[in-house]
Amino acid sequence: MTSESPARRAVEAALAETGLAVETRELPKLERTVARALTPGEDRVDAATFRRALCAVRRKPWSSRLMDLTRRSGEVWITRADAEAAVAGIDDPEPGDARLLAALADVVRARLRATAETPAAALETIRADLFDGTGRVLSPAEVDILSQAIAGAFDLPPDADFVEDVRRTEQARHQEHEAIEQAARARRREEVRRLRAWEDSLVPFAEVPRLLHCSQREALRWIAENRLPVARRVPQPDGTERWEFDPEELVALRARLPEWRRESYEADIRGRGAPIPDQGTRKVGNAVIARVAALDRYAAHFKTARALKRRITLVIGPTNSGKSHTALEALAGAESGMALAPLRLLAHEFREALTARGVPTSLATGEERIDVPGSRHLAATVEMCPLHNPVDVAIVDEAQMLADPDRGAAWTAAIMGAPARHLFVLGAPDCVPMVRRIAELCGDPLDEIRLERKSPLVVAGQPVRIQDLRPHDALIAFSRREVLDWRAMLLARGHRVAVVYGALSPEVRRAEAQRFNDGRADILIATDAIGMGLNLTIRRVIFTALRKFDGTQTRDLTSQEVKQIAGRAGRYGKHEEGIVSVMADAGSLSFIRTMLAAPPDDLPDLRPQVQPDADIIQAVAAEIGSDSLFGVLARIRRAVLRRDDPNYRLANMEQAFAIATALEGVTGLTLAQRWVYAMCPVDDRDNGIQRLVHWAADHAADRPVIPPGTGRLPPADRADRMELERAEKRHKRLVAWRWLSMRFPDAYRARTEAEEATARLNDWIEDVLRQQSSRDHAAAHDAPRTPQPQKHGRPDGRHGHRKGGAKAADGRNGGDGIDRGGRPGAGRPGRRPAGRAPIGR
Template identity: 40%
Template sequence: MPKKSKNLVTLNHLPGILLASEAECERWVEAGLIPVAERRTFQKRGRKFDAPMFDPDVVAELASQIPVWRAGEGGISEAQASRPRKDGGDQPLDEAAHRRRQSILAPVRRNTGIYVAEDIRKIESGRWKPERVFAGYRAVFGKPMQILPDSAPIDIAIEFAFAEPPEVAAIALSPARVGHPELASASEVLEARLIDLQDATFEACEQELVGWRDELATYLDAYEDADERQAVLGGIRAALDKLDRIHASDKGGPAAAGRKLRQKLDEYRSKAAARRLRHLREAQIREASGYERYAAIFPVARSLNRRFLFLAGPTNSGKTYEALKLAREAETAEMLSPLRLLALEHYERMSEDGLAAGMITGEERVLPEGATHIARTIETLDLHRVVDVCVIDEVQMLGDPSRGWAWTQAMIGAPARLVVLTGAPEAIPLVEHLLAMTGEPLEVKILKRKGRLRVEGVPANLNKLIRGDAVVAFTRRDVHDLRMRLVQAGRTVATVYGALGPEVRRAEAARFRNGEAEILVATDAIGMGLNIGPLRRVVFSTLRKYDGIRDRQLSAMEIKQIAGRAGRFGHHDEGLVTALQEVGAYAPVETVIRNALNGDAAKLRGKAYVRPNQETVLSASEVLQTDRLGRVLRHLYDTLVAGHPDLRMADMDEMIELATLLDTVDLPILDRLSYAMAPVDGREKLAVELLLDWARQHARFGQVQAPDFNVNTDLLKLEARVKIATSWLWLAQRYPQVFEEVEEVVALRASLNAKIEEKLVATSVSHRRKPDEKSRRERSAKPQRQKKNRRGRDEAEVVETESYRVRGR
């Protein structure tokens, strides 16, 4: 009866059954002397292989045939299998030889104290498992050596691989029985060989060290400053603490070990010198950029006797009105705003007042000849145009990690005789700290809120909101969810969130302000820059937001900024603040809001944000001897203001990622910097791909085609396309000869914004009939249906009569 499959054994079991070596069993299997019962597929370390399986009973019966196989004409003796190959390559591992070598090595280790072992390697031989072969011996020996002058010796470890001496191989591979005298003789030969290698290797290392120390002395003499010499030596000393074994073999001999040691030491010296050079380069870059003395970067501002006025107050305190009044009264002025929408409002207001006004933003420029009052987004500040008054709005943005650098630059570099700051009182400590760099005088004027702001004692019901309420959420998804729920309840809704373009936000705010929409659903975008009008109550849908890094609770300053939009002065006597029932238990929510409004929010303190300018990037590129913008920006981010008492680097991760992608484009480094600074959302794959495509067109053809988008798509894609068109126009302001089709893209953006507004308006009103209207329509339609039914019955009778008459004839 055949053996059950589960009782079969593998090749590894055959030596134990037949009392033969593994190599012999493999040969007998290949010769067909040992029958294979079946083959199975195994998986090991992710690899599949077939392995022969054997019947142990059949194999045991074949044990009596082993002497015949060994002595037979077609057989291969154990001695023949153990002989070296003709090509001098590695030998398959023989168990008998392995046991003899272990006996030879034991007294060698005991007598010399050197670790020495067989060098066994696994080689892929095409069989179902790797073949283990004997390649020689591997020894590790060490010795303390003097490497640096005036320093303690350091242990140097050498790992040396060498071939088996012929005398030792003859005894290990002997076909005859080997006794203790032969093994002792082989141990003496191997021990002598090992001692010779150790002595020769250490002698070679000592010779190389003498030459290396002479070179090091010559190298250090080139440094005139003793501190620099000690810095290089300190770097080498620190590296020597992590020195690994030196690997050598008898192929290169002991001299190769000495050369490898010297190569290691040369590498350590080069790295120590490079580290020192890097520190020098960082110092050179800081010196060239002037960031060590940041205020000195702005010579025009330093030439003026500037004074500062900080109009500090909460929302609805009239601080912006007071600042613009000072600007209007001046002969020349500039208004720096955080948003294009705010700049547009300031421009229109000054134009209505009859001033020669202009406007400059990232993507547009309205600058009539002789303009005296210019509204700008803060990043477009002209550091060379001297004016009488410069208004810097929302100065608490100094604490923003992404854009705070623009407010730092404006405060230190705005060329105006009077700089007027507006913002939250929490920014006073940081403003004072920053102006300590320039020593310029600061006057702080605290403004109080016009109108009372009260926290309601009960939560709000979403289905019972009244006209003039604003519901605040913090994600686009939540805004649209609240909006649809209100629309389904029969309410008219206006919508404002950051992904909408300024034109759409302005149109939606106007719908709410003019009464076309009862309820406003918005993100914290309403906290800055929008003329909301008669907003009576702010209703928080949550007190948590995701800030790009983590989900967190709103800060007191954020709650103040948003809640302060309620109760616009001139429309309501007081503003109300509450939260939806969905937020949770209202008592703790009410406490958080009340404490934020009545208490002091966390003050802005610490260091101000900065970002490298074009001159700094160019200097760093020259010092680092590279035009790879990604590498230059990363180096500047890590080192430019490291350790500065007043400054820190703004968030540049997205800019560095874009710069690394743009390094594949053949453009000058400053042009690549402009593209990396473009207002592109790095999370939008299409926007990034288009930016790279524009850069390639710029490099190849000197012109960039305008985007051509279809306006008939969903709202999310429309918003993304508006951002892409805005990025194109932003670049067009910097490269007007390359981005020529400006009018077409302006028209495209207007069409996209109009389509967005159309969709928002179309879906902001419920088209379902109200219950009372529906019942009234049904009552009025009932008599008409009755008349129609009677008329239908009469007509049916006439037709039936006529049919009867026809049949009768």
């Protein structure tokens, strides 16, 4: 006979004494719990202790039971955290459902009351949190149940109008959204029908001579000279293209044939090919649409810049080479000028740098304006470049963003369109070929200045162990979750930590950077969001991984990414040298050496990216006879741009197209207004497009669009990761709302309220991050753990590393939502656009 453990004997005795029943599956955990309560040498516990132990074992099943009960009753806003808080106070091992629900009711009542100042605000906050977190839209019945719960939480009398008002409003809203969806489907079908009818009317090349009354040889020559517009090029399986033509356009060109024949004859007599005629001197179908990207028409779109005698100075150098200082000195000495930055945070830094030099400077970003009376200088995000006010000097920073698939078109427009007599373009060496191409297209002379790094950058002799971390170290991870995992682990080891990642607002990032710079935090943990902006006194940059998820795939870091991030080490004037390393077991130092020594990556396509602006959208709409933004973008995307255009390529417009599609059923907005909505910085991973449609519907109905609130903000020292992420998402909503309020102030009226809410969120988030405690209040899956390096396929020479690293056409911050000066991209639509963290167009 085997001897029983003291805990088993204690459990059996307690069961006999109390008369309680225990299921077999509960016994192992119950025995472990009782064992911890036993006095050494004893094998008995009192009844009260046993009851507490049994309650501890059963709390998780109780919370699961509560979640099941609430879902059945339609109370979908109740969270597992609510259920866990409710069961935490139950001391009866055998409570019925009624007791569990009563405990939950008290918890939920308190949470609803603390969510906002008014019942209406509480309702909207809870709906928004559900929408952001799960994409769930409450049904009218669920809204009715929620409104009754909120009324009870706010102690409204039974005859209060709140519930009935919500019921009426929700019914009207539901009907409106149904009508929007039906109208959108109908309009999209009509636009697709219109496009297909046009495509069906196209004829093959064989019909061209008959319609034009010319020979086949003449038709081929005129196509080669770009006189005859090819309406559509359809790729064939054998690699060739089938050319299709609009018969109406061909017939309209018959009158030009004698002139073309005379020019061809004269050119042949001179023994050279005929010049391509000026596309602007004749009317051809689709010519207006082709202005989006065809030949040199895009450069000509910027009339003010083309009227100036511009010269471009390209300042190239790695991080810490003084590029900005060189250009700022010239800008500060000019009578007028502008500095264009990729991020709102950097626009602020440009403004501060100019102000420190005694130059009054205004600010313009997508969500804010600071007008300084009498100032003739402007700091702005790239998307906010003013195109019609000539200045003496302008700066366009981070020109390597020309290759970015989401925002590259903004850099094309800024460099081509900045109305400055002297334009400084700053960037990494990778951007040189594309900037040269743009200068050539604009006809602007270009000179280049190449700078070297001011302090040496060296690769460490060996990887870093966690116990070897020192003040002024910066750990680089590649997701928000990894950053917070490292933070929890280092706090538990007694380090003082600051963090920087893309989902944080510029204000919070700057505050965290300041804590690190002034010594209140020893170690910085960041994503590659630090690769652009932020002056940081980092001595040693340490990679926690050498692979990242870029929104599409997990891949090796590119040489440009390694250089941009590693270059943050060794701030000139603060440290004699910068050191780059990697955490032990996270990758190979030889990979870092290879990437740092590698020449600039060859860009797969040197054609600058372009996208339509409001004027082009209006012109295309007039050309095709439609006020549908969906139809306009479908025509631009599907029928016009030549894949082999020698000069330009169409930028990624997937998110704009997705927004246009969703807005199609919202009547009451002009085409220009819908285009503004399509440019709004939202992240569809957080259901941003659906929210945009709700706001647009209110705008179109002449109802004020209510700004998002902050929701319930618990004490910072008790906030968990879920609450932190919720606050970050609320901040994103406010960024988008404020962006729209700058364009539609009559509909988005409560700007002061939105700015105050933004400030409260920023302060709260910074308070949470400032907490130097390792206490973890998150759910079990969020508990701090040692972050594990990515071992599968890591670039360490031992797991299938591809020499030189995999290259990608984009430097997306996978999942990080890096703050932008304009459209997100974020991010990308759906997957992003990848990313769209907001910001300031």
